[in-house]
């Protein structure tokens with residue numbers, strides 16, 4: 001740290017992304033990416049002529065893609081904002097509704113970036129403890145005096161709330177924004193987008209990084225009331241109106257045209273998830289009920305960190321968190337069926353060696 005850095009950032013603990021080894025020798029089950037490539041339409045969308053057009057700035061409104069997303073979800077274009085991954089819009093939401101001492105609320109065990117954004121913007125935040133079984137008691141998120149952030153399904157637990165539970169939280173907070181982060185919604189959970197026209201305090205955040213196989217393209221979006229979207233557009237235009245590059249705008253639109261391809265991939269991931277869950281349970285693991293593309297599991301036969309290290313040694317990366325409540329767990333991204341068979345086989349070896 002230099003002596004020039006503003007004091008308010010001196011204590012900031014930055015977000016720590018999952019490992020991204022560059023030698024490609026691992027089976028990567030640690031950052032919830034899709035094991036499948038983007039759709040054929042997306043691959044064809046990146047033509048040489050599109051690359052040549054990189055000399056020009058992208059459309060700051062992303063009009064074509066915005067219209068496609070709006071049509072797909074049955075909302076107006078004024079209900080959509082596009083961002084550089086969904087982290088970008090989560091950052092804007094904290095900036096808009098939780099900065100400078102304003103109160104925000106999120107779970108104690110949830111996406112780690114919420115706390116980082118809250119610190120970055122000097123939010124007065126409360127981390128609401130999950131229940132002992134890692135479920136959310138929705139009453140604890142109702143009637144708050146500040147913005148509420150909920151990942152649904154939650155990460156890293158994978159546990160989902162129903163649409164009626166989400167609606168209860170949204171309707172009980174009419175004077176505060178409720179952000180529902182649906183990064184994993186396509187793996188078996190109900191989206192709250194259908195509530196956007198009913199509640200002007202709801203912001204639904206989604207991403208291309210997981211179910212649409214495009215983590216490297218950095219594309220996210222949020223759907224909310226016209227007024228909320230105007231707030232976020234103001235912050236986006238005050239930060240970087242060109243936050244989405246030309247190629248990403250093109251492939252993002254192509255992906256909307258190949259939804260059946262992505263639906264099939266999600267189905268395969270969900271099947272591999274249920275296979276992996278039952279195999280883990282047979283090996284004596286306790287596995288949370290996941291509606292996401294990962295499982296969160298622990299065993300009393302081997303410690304969480306030890307298992308993470310042994311798997312890594314054998315070429316499989318999973319995600320281990322040192323947070324006390326969850327330090328015995330590992331979060332295992334669901335890959336292809338073949339990858340999950342190798343994972344289970346390797347796990348058996350480790351348990352036998354123990």
Ligand SMILES: *Cc1c(COP(=O)(O)O)cnc(C)c1O
Nearest residue numbers: 085086087111151183207209220
């Ligand atoms: C992966 C993830 C995101 C962010 O993804 P982007 O790649 O920035 O779109 C947001 N929220 C949760 C809960 C996630 O797991």
